Structure formats: C-alpha cells, structure tokens
Amino acid sequence: MSIRERLSGNEAIATAMRQINPDVVAAFPITPSTEIPQYFSSYVANGQVDSVFVPVESEHSAMSATIGASAAGARAMTATSSCGLALMWEMLYVAASDRLPLALALVNRALSGPININCDHSDAMGARDAGWIQLFSENNQEAYDNMIQAFRISEHPDVRLPIMVCQDGFIISHGVENIELLEDDLVKKFVGEYKPEHYLLNAQEPLAVGPYANPPYIMESKKANLEALENSKKVMLEVAREFKQISGRDYGFFEAYKMDDADYAMVIMGSAAGTGKDAVDALREKGIKAGLLKIRMFRPFPASQVAETLKNVKVVACMDRTESFNTLNGPLGADVKSALYDMGSKVKVVNYVYGIGGRDVTVASLTSVYEDMMKIEADGTVGQAYRYLSLRG
Incomplete structure (x- = not known):
C-alpha cells in the first residue's frame, strides 16, 4: 500500500x-x-x-x-x-x-x-x-x-x-x-x-x-x-x-503527451514540462493539435525512439535550459536534430534557449513557442533556427 x-x-x-x-x-x-x-x-x-x-x-x-x-x-x-x-x-x-x-x-x-x-x-x-x-x-x-x-x-x-x-x-x-x-x-x-x-x-x-x-x-x-x-x-x-x-507508475525513455495526432511538438526536460502540458491542454481546447515530448533519459539519448515519435509532426521546438555557445543549437536541440536527420526526416526544427538562471517559464511563454511553430508551418521556412525565449528587449 x-x-x-x-x-x-x-x-x-x-x-x-x-x-x-x-x-x-x-x-x-x-x-x-x-x-x-x-x-x-x-x-x-x-x-x-x-x-x-x-x-x-x-x-x-x-x-x-x-x-x-x-x-x-x-x-x-x-x-x-x-x-x-x-x-x-x-x-x-x-x-x-x-x-x-x-x-x-x-x-x-x-x-x-x-x-x-x-x-x-x-x-x-x-x-x-x-x-x-x-x-x-x-x-x-x-x-x-x-x-x-x-x-x-x-x-x-x-x-x-x-x-x-x-x-x-x-x-x-x-x-x-x-x-x-x-x-x-x-x-x-x-x-x-x-x-x-x-x-x-x-x-x-x-x-x-x-x-x-x-x-x-x-x-x-x-x-x-x-x-x-x-x-x-x-x-x-x-x-x-x-x-x-x-x-502503478509507468516510466520509459520519455513521456509522449498528446502526441498521437500532434502537428506541433515541444521537446523539453525537467519541471517546465508540466507548464508545457498546460499550454498543450489550452491549445487543444482551441482545436490546435499540439503535443509534447518530455525526455526522461537524456544519456544515453534514445534517438531512434524520439525520431519515431516525431516523424509525423509538422514542426518541432526543442527547449534547452542551457547555453552551449556553439551558436547553432543547444544540447537537446542537437540530439533531436541528429536523430531526425538519421531517420531521413524533413520535419522542421526550431531550437529555443529558455529559463536560464531561473528566468520565469509560464504557460504564456510556452504557448508563444507553439504560435511560432504554427507561423513556421504557414511560412514554409524556419527562419532563425536558434532563438531565445522571454528575452528582455
């Protein structure tokens, strides 16, 4: 008990x-x-x-x-x-x-x-x-x-x-x-x-x-x-x-939250995944097919399983709570992109740096990421592939 x-x-x-x-x-x-x-x-x-x-x-x-x-x-x-x-x-x-x-x-x-x-x-x-x-x-x-x-x-x-x-x-x-x-x-x-x-x-x-x-x-x-x-x-x-x-609790490489028919998927780790789920729920109520992939096992990275889960998504946003200073992507973004590339996927990927040093992560801020993904799909191009979220002007 x-x-x-x-x-x-x-x-x-x-x-x-x-x-x-x-x-x-x-x-x-x-x-x-x-x-x-x-x-x-x-x-x-x-x-x-x-x-x-x-x-x-x-x-x-x-x-x-x-x-x-x-x-x-x-x-x-x-x-x-x-x-x-x-x-x-x-x-x-x-x-x-x-x-x-x-x-x-x-x-x-x-x-x-x-x-x-x-x-x-x-x-x-x-x-x-x-x-x-x-x-x-x-x-x-x-x-x-x-x-x-x-x-x-x-x-x-x-x-x-x-x-x-x-x-x-x-x-x-x-x-x-x-x-x-x-x-x-x-x-x-x-x-x-x-x-x-x-x-x-x-x-x-x-x-x-x-x-x-x-x-x-x-x-x-x-x-x-x-x-x-x-x-x-x-x-x-x-x-x-x-x-x-x-x-009675189920664990795997990751948790796929409302991913069965998702057009827009966020890949994220840690506590902000809960905030992301709230954003997904709110978007679903509006008829937007949002989903979220919460990585549990980051090392070793479950590349083939991640790629398989994301294969039918139109746009993916990778969320990195760190800055790796390679000017191209964060660690999670690099792994996800590599996994998709190895599978031959043409899914569009955008990478965000967020929550650095305790910067607030809100439902509104993560919802804006999904809005960006929808714009990427509409425009047909990713544009700036490596972005900062909630950066003060």
Missing part, C-alpha cells in the same frame, strides 16, 4: 536514500542540494540507516570518496549542484571509466558566471559527455521514483555505470507537493542487496582500479563504456516495468 505524504523534492530524494540504505554517502553542502545530505545525516544519527556518512572538505573529495567506496565494493552515493558538480569534473570521468555503479542526486542550478543560484540545466549539460546515465525528473514524485530505480539500472551486470538523477533546483528541490511513497520493505526488496562481482576488498581476487591507460587500451575502454550505455536502455525499460508492478 502506498503512503501519501507532502514532501519537497530534496526530502523525497533523501527518503528514497533512506529506504535504499546505501553503504556509504559522502557529501559536501551546496545550494540547493544541501538539504539532501542534511536530511540523510539525521537518518544516520538517529539509527534509521546503517550507512556510513562521510562529511568531506569539497565536492571533488565527495566524488573521490564515493568512487573509493564503490571500488571497494560498497553501494555508494552523493548529491550536489552547479559549481559542486563542476569541481567533481575530473572524477566524473573516472567514475564512468572505472565502471562504478554509484549514484549522484543532482539538483540542477546555473553554473557561474555570472553568479546565479537559480535553476537551469548548465551543470548537467556540461557533464553529459562524461559517460554517465542521466535521468531527468518533472516533479517530486518522479525524483523519488527515479532514485528508487537508479541503482537497479546502474548495478546491472550489463551496465555497471554511474547514474545521475536530476531535479530542477528550488522548483522541485524546495517545492512541496503531494507524493506517494512506497513502503520501506517493498523498496528494500525491489532494490535488492548489492553483490559486486569485482571489488578491491575481495582478498580472493587482487585487482587494480583506475590504472594508467596506454594508447593500445584507452579507445577500447571508451568503446566498452559506450556499449554499457547502450545496454542501459534495455535495462532501464526492464526496471521500469518491474517498478510499475509495485507502484
């Missing part, structure tokens, strides 16, 4: 961590993720978990300690945001290349500069090429559910990769919503006991973790990382099917 609660996104993540009961949690505080280790450390102090909590001197040390614990054979995790993730940069690549199934709760926040502590996806997008699995959450419920599923995906023998569960800073992390929790015993059974095949503290199998990779070996290591990411797609779907059986 589910347990109805009212929790913030940070409380939801900390609750999932308590139910998972990892062996080691190492963390350093940074807004807006600070509450996650704060709540979890109280669970440790109160004896609600038997985890070892390691308060470290920096985020680089947090990821280093998490890597060390995972390599030793422990189920390990951490949490951070923004500049904290940037300070982990070197170690993010180490975690993936060492094939360590650790978990990171990332509360998305703008990277400096200029200095800003509000929500955008620049932290996660900067880490998108580090070899990690990345799941994005629309709301508190999804943040909780994604964290419950995370270790099942990352620890699978065909995967063995670190996983990043993302939620929008302040919007989800500090916003309180009704949420349905699973019972502790059910989560424990679902996640299962961690039984690593290879680990440093196994006296019967001496091994090295993270040795120097000479040129004859490093490309093969990268290819193995890529193959594991490809394997994670199938594993994620299998885990999602099992999760639905215990929760």
Whole structure:
C-alpha cells in the first residue's frame, strides 16, 4: 500500500536514500542540494540507516570518496549542484571509466558566471559527455521514483555505470507537493542487496582500479563504456516495468503527451514540462493539435525512439535550459536534430534557449513557442533556427 505524504523534492530524494540504505554517502553542502545530505545525516544519527556518512572538505573529495567506496565494493552515493558538480569534473570521468555503479542526486542550478543560484540545466549539460546515465525528473514524485530505480539500472551486470538523477533546483528541490511513497520493505526488496562481482576488498581476487591507460587500451575502454550505455536502455525499460508492478507508475525513455495526432511538438526536460502540458491542454481546447515530448533519459539519448515519435509532426521546438555557445543549437536541440536527420526526416526544427538562471517559464511563454511553430508551418521556412525565449528587449 502506498503512503501519501507532502514532501519537497530534496526530502523525497533523501527518503528514497533512506529506504535504499546505501553503504556509504559522502557529501559536501551546496545550494540547493544541501538539504539532501542534511536530511540523510539525521537518518544516520538517529539509527534509521546503517550507512556510513562521510562529511568531506569539497565536492571533488565527495566524488573521490564515493568512487573509493564503490571500488571497494560498497553501494555508494552523493548529491550536489552547479559549481559542486563542476569541481567533481575530473572524477566524473573516472567514475564512468572505472565502471562504478554509484549514484549522484543532482539538483540542477546555473553554473557561474555570472553568479546565479537559480535553476537551469548548465551543470548537467556540461557533464553529459562524461559517460554517465542521466535521468531527468518533472516533479517530486518522479525524483523519488527515479532514485528508487537508479541503482537497479546502474548495478546491472550489463551496465555497471554511474547514474545521475536530476531535479530542477528550488522548483522541485524546495517545492512541496503531494507524493506517494512506497513502503520501506517493498523498496528494500525491489532494490535488492548489492553483490559486486569485482571489488578491491575481495582478498580472493587482487585487482587494480583506475590504472594508467596506454594508447593500445584507452579507445577500447571508451568503446566498452559506450556499449554499457547502450545496454542501459534495455535495462532501464526492464526496471521500469518491474517498478510499475509495485507502484502503478509507468516510466520509459520519455513521456509522449498528446502526441498521437500532434502537428506541433515541444521537446523539453525537467519541471517546465508540466507548464508545457498546460499550454498543450489550452491549445487543444482551441482545436490546435499540439503535443509534447518530455525526455526522461537524456544519456544515453534514445534517438531512434524520439525520431519515431516525431516523424509525423509538422514542426518541432526543442527547449534547452542551457547555453552551449556553439551558436547553432543547444544540447537537446542537437540530439533531436541528429536523430531526425538519421531517420531521413524533413520535419522542421526550431531550437529555443529558455529559463536560464531561473528566468520565469509560464504557460504564456510556452504557448508563444507553439504560435511560432504554427507561423513556421504557414511560412514554409524556419527562419532563425536558434532563438531565445522571454528575452528582455
């Protein structure tokens, strides 16, 4: 039986961590993720978990300690945001290349500069090429559910990769919503006991973790990382099917919202997807065939599935909550365009930068994107393909 609660996104993540009961949690505080280790450390102090909590001197040390614990054979995790993730940069690549199934709760926040502590996806997008699995959450419920599923995906023998569960800073992390929790015993059974095949503290199998990779070996290591990411797609779907059986909630690569007959589709990630759905509903009432594709698994990117879902759409708008400074498109826009190109699609695509540094995202602002898509169809040309939304004059 589910347990109805009212929790913030940070409380939801900390609750999932308590139910998972990892062996080691190492963390350093940074807004807006600070509450996650704060709540979890109280669970440790109160004896609600038997985890070892390691308060470290920096985020680089947090990821280093998490890597060390995972390599030793422990189920390990951490949490951070923004500049904290940037300070982990070197170690993010180490975690993936060492094939360590650790978990990171990332509360998305703008990277400096200029200095800003509000929500955008620049932290996660900067880490998108580090070899990690990345799941994005629309709301508190999804943040909780994604964290419950995370270790099942990352620890699978065909995967063995670190996983990043993302939620929008302040919007989800500090916003309180009704949420349905699973019972502790059910989560424990679902996640299962961690039984690593290879680990440093196994006296019967001496091994090295993270040795120097000479040129004859490093490309093969990268290819193995890529193959594991490809394997994670199938594993994620299998885990999602099992999760639905215990929760009733359905997850996949993405959520296709009113896409069956859509002429105009928005592709978006994170909390703004809920605002986009409201815009779609309002447009549908006016007879406009609007739809929305909310990406959940951004890395690895489910390219063929996205392209198949968008193949009959007239115009697509890709929404990037970051600026990648290539002057052509954002990360999500680039992936969607590539997927459509590989399928041979002639769907017109426009890419928007929105919500940077906490800029308001409203139903009206997202409705204007659909209005732009309708104009693109009427004119027969995209015009400016890379645009800023809600930019002050």
